[in-house]
Amino acid sequence: xxRWAYVLLTAALTAVVALWAIPYVGDSTADTHVWVExxxxxxxxxxxxxxxxxxxxLLLAVGIGLLVQIYSTAYLQHHPRYRSYALVIIxxxxxxIAVVVADDFFVLLIGWEVMxxxxxxxxxxxxxxxxxxxxxxxxxLMTRVADLGLLVGIIVIGQTYGTYRISEVLAQDPKNVTxxxxxxxxxxxxxxxxxxxxxxxxxxxPGPTPITALIHAATMVxxxxxxxxxxxxxxxxxxxxxxxxxxxxxxxxxxAALCALAQTDLKRALAWSTVxxxxxxxxxxxxxxxxxxxxxxxxxGAFKALLFLGCGCLMxxxxxxxxxxxxxxxxxxxxxxxxxTIGFAALAGFIPTVGFFTKDSVLAALEHGAKGDAAVPAxxxxxxxxxxxxxxxxxxxxxxxxxxTAFFGPAKEGHEAPRxxxxxxxxxxxxxxxxxIGQPFHLGFGLISTGVAVLATAVVVYAWSDRGGELDIDAxxxxxxxxxxxxxxxxxxxxxxxxARLVVVVDRDGVxxxxxxxxxxxxxxxxxxxxxxxxxxxxxxxxxxxxxIALVAAGVIWT
Amino acid sequence: MxxxxxxxxxxxxxxxxxxxxxxxxxxxxMLLGVELMLNAVNLNLVAFDAWLGDEIHTGQSLTLFTIAxxxxxxxxxxxxxxxxxxxxxxxxxxxxxxxx
Numbered sequence: 001x002x003r004w005a006y007v008l009l010t011a012a013l014t015a016v017v018a019l020w021a022i023p024y025v026g027d028s029t030a031d032t033h034v035w036v037e038x039x040x041x042x043x044x045x046x047x048x049x050x051x052x053x054x055x056x057x058l059l060l061a062v063g064i065g066l067l068v069q070i071y072s073t074a075y076l077q078h079h080p081r082y083r084s085y086a087l088v089i090i091x092x093x094x095x096x097i098a099v100v101v102a103d104d105f106f107v108l109l110i111g112w113e114v115m116x117x118x119x120x121x122x123x124x125x126x127x128x129x130x131x132x133x134x135x136x137x138x139x140x141l142m143t144r145v146a147d148l149g150l151l152v153g154i155i156v157i158g159q160t161y162g163t164y165r166i167s168e169v170l171a172q173d174p175k176n177v178t179x180x181x182x183x184x185x186x187x188x189x190x191x192x193x194x195x196x197x198x199x200x201x202x203x204x205x206p207g208p209t210p211i212t213a214l215i216h217a218a219t220m221v222x223x224x225x226x227x228x229x230x231x232x233x234x235x236x237x238x239x240x241x242x243x244x245x246x247x248x249x250x251x252x253x254x255x256a257a258l259c260a261l262a263q264t265d266l267k268r269a270l271a272w273s274t275v276x277x278x279x280x281x282x283x284x285x286x287x288x289x290x291x292x293x294x295x296x297x298x299x300x301g302a303f304k305a306l307l308f309l310g311c312g313c314l315m316x317x318x319x320x321x322x323x324x325x326x327x328x329x330x331x332x333x334x335x336x337x338x339x340x341t342i343g344f345a346a347l348a349g350f351i352p353t354v355g356f357f358t359k360d361s362v363l364a365a366l367e368h369g370a371k372g373d374a375a376v377p378a379x380x381x382x383x384x385x386x387x388x389x390x391x392x393x394x395x396x397x398x399x400x401x402x403x404x405t406a407f408f409g410p411a412k413e414g415h416e417a418p419r420x421x422x423x424x425x426x427x428x429x430x431x432x433x434x435x436x437i438g439q440p441f442h443l444g445f446g447l448i449s450t451g452v453a454v455l456a457t458a459v460v461v462y463a464w465s466d467r468g469g470e471l472d473i474d475a476x477x478x479x480x481x482x483x484x485x486x487x488x489x490x491x492x493x494x495x496x497x498x499x500a501r502l503v504v505v506v507d508r509d510g511v512x513x514x515x516x517x518x519x520x521x522x523x524x525x526x527x528x529x530x531x532x533x534x535x536x537x538x539x540x541x542x543x544x545x546x547x548x549i550a551l552v553a554a555g556v557i558w559t
Numbered sequence: 560m561x562x563x564x565x566x567x568x569x570x571x572x573x574x575x576x577x578x579x580x581x582x583x584x585x586x587x588x589m590l591l592g593v594e595l596m597l598n599a600v601n602l603n604l605v606a607f608d609a610w611l612g613d614e615i616h617t618g619q620s621l622t623l624f625t626i627a628x629x630x631x632x633x634x635x636x637x638x639x640x641x642x643x644x645x646x647x648x649x650x651x652x653x654x655x656x657x658x659x
Binding site (some may be wrong): 095537541542545 | 580
């Protein structure tokens with residue numbers, strides 16, 4: 001029963017953070033509080049900066065963290081390593097809080113790395129399986145390499161602005177923005193699983209499902225979006241960086257949505273969907289619209305956590321996350337069915353879920369960019385806009401496909417999950433509606449995206465009935481996920497191996513020649529000297545004498 | 560008397576001593592060679608002493624030391640040879656090495 005102790009611990013943390021953050025939500029004030037000023041002894045300032053956005057992200061993180069802790073008490077009920085699991089979640093939340101409120105770049109970096117470490121530990125929590133070990137190592141290595149961009153970027157910021165305090169940096173005029181922006185972009189692309197560093201996120205799925213909901217859907221992967229939003233003035237000052245961000249987002253959103261379309265595994269499809277939705281946020285930010293991007297961050301955090309937790313309920317019932325194991329579960333699991341229907345509706349963008357409103361905000365921001373009102377060129381803006389529209393359609397298609405495959409058709413055996421798992425799911429389902437309150441409403445886009453969603457769903461339902469209730473998509477390129485993993489799983493290792501072989505050759509034939517030659521020379525010399533070792537004392541004495549005489553003679557002649 | 564005569568004589572004596580030590584197999588005769596070398600050195604010392612006209616006769620006093628040490632050394636050497644002979648019934652150094 002002590003599993004609830006960790007829930008209490010998380011609840012205490014949540015309560016403290018909520019008391020602190022709630023007054024700032026929707027408020028235009030921003031507070032900076034310095035606990036410890038950086039000096040020669042302590043190189044970093046322990047300072048916090050909180051505004052409306054930070055407060056909202058904080059509440060999202062601790063709220064989902066608390067729900068996930070409650071959910072885990074049932075989902076990982078009999079796991080032998082429960083304590084480390086629960087405590088690493090709390091450590092993760094502390095890292096996330098540090099990233100969100102830090103006003104010193106190095107504290108932000110520490111939080112950023114703590115999150116990466118916790119992600120690694122939790123993906124690999126069930127390290128008995130090789131997939132979990134491989135996924136954990138892959139996630140850690142790929143994000144860690146990208147994090148070097150953040151480290152170098154921070155150092156460049158410090159050298160350029162003369163301070164590591166974020167609020168002081170943002171108060172100055174932007175300088176040296178292209179270099180800084182590109183370096184930070186590398187880190188963000190790695191952490192938020194954007195093209196071309198996106199392949200770790202689908203492979204992180206062997207981790208426990210609550211972890212996927214918390215880290216790989218709602219918080220850590222969104223930290224990249226948060227960082228761009230926080231430092232938007234620096235990014236905005238460089239057209240090159242914003243254009244790169246827009247293009248990366250456009251490529252990622254469509255590619256990931258297409259990959260999600262062809263998955264045969266519900267959890268992996270949701271992971272690809274996360275990659276695609278993160279690209280939506282980046283697209284909005286690349287048009288300079290901070291609110292649209294961060295609103296979509298919050299709404300996606302809620303409904304994607306809902307979908308993943310619901311997916312955990314399905315896995316609990318059928319024992320696997322493969323779509324082939326599911327089907328017709330709406331009768332056996334009514335609460336899960338209703339909640340996940342709300343989640344899928346939010347993903348596809350049906351009114352009145354929060355996904356509908358925030359996606360329309362993103363589309364409106366992109367249309368701004370297409371008109372040329374943003375930092376990016378109008379041509380890029382319009383490309384991203386149309387790609388986003390196409391992605392919206394594909395998103396609705398795969399959402400409908402997953403929903404139909406899991407819940408309709410011939411009924412499979414299943415049972416409703418325990419209350420500790422259903423509670424969080426229901427709370428998130430309610431939140432998916434509740435967050436809609438006060439969201440901006442765009443009439444034109446509302447009509448368009450509703451039309452797109454309805455059309456897509458109609459297409460899927462028609463195909464489903466036409467093909468007798470099976471929706472497998474036979475597209476080898478999509479199931480191979482465009483072979484974008486090849487650089488990381490094949491080319492880089494192969495290149496590394498070749499380089500290692502080359503180093504061995506250089507070492508063996510080049511560097512080692514000197515010690516080997518020295519040894520051979522010493523051996524030859526001693527072989528030659530061996531001839532003199534006759535074990536005859538007289539001969540030795542003779543040689544000595546002759547030597548002495550020769551030396552004396554030489555000394556006499558050449559003095 | 561020129562310095563050269565005693566020096567040449569000493570060099571010849573020293574050479575004979577070295578030859579004795581290197582070429583002889585009889586342990587007593589090897590000792591004899593050592594003795595010849597020592598005395599060649601003594602001759603050198605005395606000759607240089609006389610040639611330099613040293614006030615305190617360093618060369619001659621050093622010669623006395625050498626003579627004393629040589630006497631002790633020859634006694635010790637002969638004692639060792641005697642012990643060797645009692646042990647292995649020969650004083651031929653090659654045979655001693657072969658038998659040990």
